[in-house]
Amino acid sequence: MCASTTMTEPEGERERERERGPRFTVGYALAPKKQNSFIRDSLVNLARSRGIDLVKIDPNRALADQGPFHCVLHKLYGPEWKKQLGEFRLRNPNAVIIDSPDAIERLHNRISMLQVVSELEIEPRSLTFGIPKQIVIYDKETLFDRQSWVALKFPVISKPLVADGSAKSHKMALVYNHDGLNKLKPPIVLQEFVNHGGVIFKVYVVGSHVQCVKRKSLPDVSASSSSTSGDAAVLPFSQVSNIATDKKAEEKYYEMMDLDDTKMPPQEFIEGIANGLRGALKLNLFNFDVIRDARFADRYFIIDINYFPGYAKMPSYETVLTNFFWDLLNNCSKLNSFDKEVREREVKENSIHV
Numbered sequence: 102m103c104a105s106t107t108m109t110e111p112e113g114e115r116e117r118e119r120e121r122g123p124r125f126t127v128g129y130a131l132a133p134k135k136q137n138s139f140i141r142d143s144l145v146n147l148a149r150s151r152g153i154d155l156v157k158i159d160p161n162r163a164l165a166d167q168g169p170f171h172c173v174l175h176k177l178y179g180p181e182w183k184k185q186l187g188e189f190r191l192r193n194p195n196a197v198i199i200d201s202p203d204a205i206e207r208l209h210n211r212i213s214m215l216q217v218v219s220e221l222e223i224e225p226r227s228l229t230f231g232i233p234k235q236i237v238i239y240d241k242e243t244l245f246d247r248q249s250w251v252a253l254k255f256p257v258i259s260k261p262l263v264a265d266g267s268a269k270s271h272k273m274a275l276v277y278n279h280d281g282l283n284k285l286k287p288p289i290v291l292q293e294f295v296n297h298g299g300v301i302f303k304v305y306v307v308g309s310h311v312q313c314v315k316r317k318s319l320p321d322v323s324a325s326s327s328s329t330s331g332d333a334a335v336l337p338f339s340q341v342s343n344i345a346t347d348k349k350a351e352e353k354y355y356e357m358m359d360l361d362d363t364k365m366p367p368q369e370f371i372e373g374i375a376n377g378l379r380g381a382l383k384l385n386l387f388n389f390d391v392i393r394d395a396r397f398a399d400r401y402f403i404i405d406i407n408y409f410p411g412y413a414k415m416p417s418y419e420t421v422l423t424n425f426f427w428d429l430l431n432n433c434s435k436l437n438s439f440d441k442e443v444r445e446r447e448v449k450e451n452s453i454h455v
């Protein structure tokens with residue numbers, strides 16, 4: 102898992118490197134939109150000043166032919182990319198891949214994504230967390246079968262089962278009653294809508310760093326909404342917390358939603374969940390969406406987990422990410438030197454025995 106520090110440069114250069122501290126190269130493979138938002142000069146310069154060079158991976162060339170990289174950072178999908186990572190790992194067994202494609206894949210399905218929350222075992226506390234009631238529907242027939250609905254109450258949110266980062270995978274719909282079902286396109290997850298005061302908490306995780314921010318969310322739904330009929334019984338929407346509105350409208354919204362007045366969940370509680378998820382998912386870079394039940398303030402729900410989210414929206418993201426790379430690479434480098442020492446000792450001992 103760790104990066105190799107066995108370079109073949111002359112001893113003098115090695116000496117200078119020891120004085121300066123080691124330098125590392127992190128290759129990144131990101132979709133253009135992600136690259137634009139994440140790879141900013143402020144991050145590149147800060148990382149460089151700490152001995153970490155961020156280098157773009159050329160998507161048109163084999164990954165294994167590029168580098169050398171001590172670490173590969175990526176958010177690309179598909180079997181071809183997975184194959185490339187596999188070949189790179191074979192050729193560079195000591196390089197770190199952030200994160201494992203298999204671990205990331207678990208987040209590409211909205212059922213397996215949240216299953217991990219239900220499995221978390223965190224010691225009893227005064228606040229509770231879980232996931233809203235949900236069912237998965239694979240075809241229209243099951244969608245209209247009343248039997249499928251026994252466990253679920255309206256209103257519900259319909260979400261595409263697949264969460265692979267495509268625009269389609271973000272197409273949601275708020276459904277007030279059975280009249281709204283016609284427009285839904287399985288395979289979908291139907292999740293009970295939980296009134297939460299129009300504010301969502303986004304928890305960003307970067308290794309052991311956990312940071313929670315408030316964002317606007319869908320407003321509460323009134324009980325009378327259940328009587329809406331026809332087309333009005335379904336309200337399609339997409340990426341609410343990411344919608345770019347003009348500043349004035351946004352200010353008005355914030356006033357309306359009392360975003361500033363909304364109390365944050367206790368940091369210790371959020372950290373407990375974040376660390377539990379990090380361990381269970383075996384991921385370093387993700388965020389999760391948390392809502393607080395409007396009826397019971399001690400009840401929280403996790404509704405979404407995203408791999409490699411929009412970190413640039415997180416305060417001081419440059420420092421947080423640079424610290425993460427630094428810790429990771431320096432720890433790995435120490436581990437590798439230790440491995441090397443052990444290996445050299447083994448060779449020596451073996452040669453004595455021979």
Ligand SMILES: Nc1ncnc2c1ncn2[C@@H]1O[C@H](COP(=O)(O)OP(=O)(O)OP(=O)(O)O)[C@@H](O)[C@H]1O
Nearest residue numbers: 233258271292293294295318319340341342404405
């Ligand atoms: N069960 C729920 N109860 C209430 N509101 C919900 C629920 N599920 C989702 N929402 C609202 O819908 C929004 C979108 O849902 P979700 O986060 O699952 O979608 P997404 O497309 O994966 O979002 P992201 O852009 O964070 O990846 C949430 O930010 C929240 O405002």
Ligand SMILES: O=P(O)(O)O[C@H]1[C@H](OP(=O)(O)O)[C@@H](OP(=O)(O)O)[C@@H](O)[C@@H](O)[C@@H]1OP(=O)(O)O
Nearest residue numbers: 134135138265266267343407408409410411412
């Ligand atoms: O667009 P941004 O950079 O802000 O990041 C968003 C990210 O888009 P990108 O990775 O395609 O860029 C989304 O990923 P996909 O589900 O589409 O894979 C998802 O993680 C959102 O939750 C992120 O917003 P945030 O949760 O941080 O507000």
Ligand SMILES: [Mg+2]
Nearest residue numbers: 390404405406
């Ligand atoms: Mg979300």
Ligand SMILES: [Mg+2]
Nearest residue numbers: 264405406407
């Ligand atoms: Mg999501």
